[in-house]
Amino acid sequence: MKTTYFLANFFITSLSVMVGLSFSKLARPTIPAIAHHFGTKGRYEEVNPHLLDDILFVNKSLVAPPSLDCRAIHMVSVIRHGTRYPTTKNVKKIARLFDLVVSQASGSASWLNDIKIWKMWYTEDMDGRLVEKGRYDHRHLAVRLAQSFPTLISEDHLRANRIEFITSSKHRCVDSVKAFQEGLHQLWDVQDMDYKHYVDDSLMRFFDHCEKFVESVEKNKTALKEVERFKSSAEMDAVRRKISNRLQIPYDQFTPDMAEAAFFLCSYEFAIKSENSPWCDLLDESDAQVLEYKNDLKQYWKRGYGHDINRKSSCPLFHDIFKRLDKAANDYRFGEVKKTATIQVGHGETLLPLLSLMSFYKDKKPLTAENFSSQHNRKFRTSQIVPYAANLIFVLYECSDGLRIQLFLNEKLMTFPNMNHSAPLYETVRKHYSKLLNGCDFNKECNVPQSNLRNTEL
Numbered sequence: 001m002k003t004t005y006f007l008a009n010f011f012i013t014s015l016s017v018m019v020g021l022s023f024s025k026l027a028r029p030t031i032p033a034i035a036h037h038f039g040t041k042g043r044y045e046e047v048n049p050h051l052l053d054d055i056l057f058v059n060k061s062l063v064a065p066p067s068l069d070c071r072a073i074h075m076v077s078v079i080r081h082g083t084r085y086p087t088t089k090n091v092k093k094i095a096r097l098f099d100l101v102v103s104q105a106s107g108s109a110s111w112l113n114d115i116k117i118w119k120m121w122y123t124e125d126m127d128g129r130l131v132e133k134g135r136y137d138h139r140h141l142a143v144r145l146a147q148s149f150p151t152l153i154s155e156d157h158l159r160a161n162r163i164e165f166i167t168s169s170k171h172r173c174v175d176s177v178k179a180f181q182e183g184l185h186q187l188w189d190v191q192d193m194d195y196k197h198y199v200d201d202s203l204m205r206f207f208d209h210c211e212k213f214v215e216s217v218e219k220n221k222t223a224l225k226e227v228e229r230f231k232s233s234a235e236m237d238a239v240r241r242k243i244s245n246r247l248q249i250p251y252d253q254f255t256p257d258m259a260e261a262a263f264f265l266c267s268y269e270f271a272i273k274s275e276n277s278p279w280c281d282l283l284d285e286s287d288a289q290v291l292e293y294k295n296d297l298k299q300y301w302k303r304g305y306g307h308d309i310n311r312k313s314s315c316p317l318f319h320d321i322f323k324r325l326d327k328a329a330n331d332y333r334f335g336e337v338k339k340t341a342t343i344q345v346g347h348g349e350t351l352l353p354l355l356s357l358m359s360f361y362k363d364k365k366p367l368t369a370e371n372f373s374s375q376h377n378r379k380f381r382t383s384q385i386v387p388y389a390a391n392l393i394f395v396l397y398e399c400s401d402g403l404r405i406q407l408f409l410n411e412k413l414m415t416f417p418n419m420n421h422s423a424p425l426y427e428t429v430r431k432h433y434s435k436l437l438n439g440c441d442f443n444k445e446c447n448v449p450q451s452n453l454r455n456t457e458l
């Protein structure tokens with residue numbers, strides 16, 4: 001027993017050393033009390049806190065095949081890029097907040113002093129690029145997935161080109177896929193191989209290619225009207241009032257964007273540098289709940305259930321996933337499975353429409369500017385669904401009673417909506433989604449008749 005324990009620990013420690021993980025042995029950082037409200041700007045560790053103790057930990061029993069007679073034959077993983085810098089738009093907002101606070105805030109609180117000596121280090125050219133922590137996210141995720149599904153992600157398969165890597169063209173995604181590959185190469189000490197990946201924006205950035213989405217949501221000022229309305233809600237007003245009081249800055253100078261910038265600053269300093277920055281002291285739990293809701297509203301109306309086209313724009317990716325699973329099933333039946341795994345790296349805006357298309361995290365009532373208080377227990381909570389490095393993994397198994405499928409979100413087993421089996425028959429899942437599999441045609445859903453191009457009000 002003791003020997004097994006020792007060997008297991010030795011293996012894990014050796015793995016950490018092998019993959020050159022500078023963060024592996026970091027002391028647990030002090031976590032801001034509001035960190036679980038950071039939404040799409042949240043750390044992966046908030047949804048899997050055990051990784052703080054051991055970044056390579058895999059609970060084998062939770063990723064085991066559905067039964068002993070099952071053999072994994074293919075996996076498709078859709079993964080968000082790792083931790084990144086703020087986008088230019090948000091660096092500008094942060095700079096405006098910083099200038100206001102440094103020039104106008106007063107008071108004797110020690111955190112205010114810490115804020116005043118804090119140096120603005122974000123620059124506009126950082127523009128959403130992957131940070132070192134983001135590489136760390138993907139290197140370790142790769143190792144954990146290789147441990148979870150060793151028959152699909154293995155050195156032999158990597159060498160034989162049976163693992164396919166696809167990414168969005170954005171620098172943060174390309175750098176993430178490279179970090180993922182690095183994790184595998186270091187794990188197996190592979191030195192003589194190229195890092196091959198394909199850029200495919202029609203799959204990973206389908207939203208840019210869907211004209212109806214671009215015209216009626218992306219470019220349409222009224223598409224996110226619930227977000228705009230929430231900015232001037234009583235809840236948001238209260239947050240602004242509280243923060244401006246804490247800083248002793250006139251309320252009317254402290255805009256909703258500034259409240260959001262403070263929240264973002266707290267989240268970026270934490271996600272990028274593992275620091276509980278003094279900016280976090282500007283916000284309490286109830287402020288964070290309001291700002292979290294504001295971000296969830298944006299995601300809901302831009303990427304989720306808010307508008308039908310948000311979900312439908314992901315039809316190409318949905319079809320592609322099932323095409324890969326079908327192909328693996330077919331290859332298996334008639335010989336050998338050629339590809340064992342597909343690793344696809346994209347964005348929050350890749351995952352959320354796909355999850356919504358598949359009916360996950362759907363609330364009975366839509367999220368609106370008015371119903372913050374009644375949406376307290378909402379399912380659509382991006383902090384839980386799409387932190388940095390969020391991943392959705394489909395695993396297809398050949399079992400004695402046929403093909404079965406498991407689905408994992410952020411390495412946790414999920415059940416398909418309205419199905420009570422955690423590894424249903426593949427055929428049952430195909431039937432469940434038959435309408436989408438037989439329809440959900442990108443051209444039909446996304447094309448806008450030329451005559452409608454000027455009138456895209458929803």
Ligand SMILES: O=P(O)(O)O[C@H]1[C@H](OP(=O)(O)O)[C@@H](OP(=O)(O)O)[C@H](O)[C@@H](O)[C@H]1OP(=O)(O)O
Nearest residue numbers: 040041080084086087088089090346347348349
């Ligand atoms: O609020 P920002 O500027 O960070 O918004 C980003 C998106 O980040 P998110 O809203 O998901 O937190 C970013 O998605 P990501 O998954 O790549 O991080 C998206 O690609 C980018 O276009 C920004 O969206 P926006 O259209 O400027 O709001």
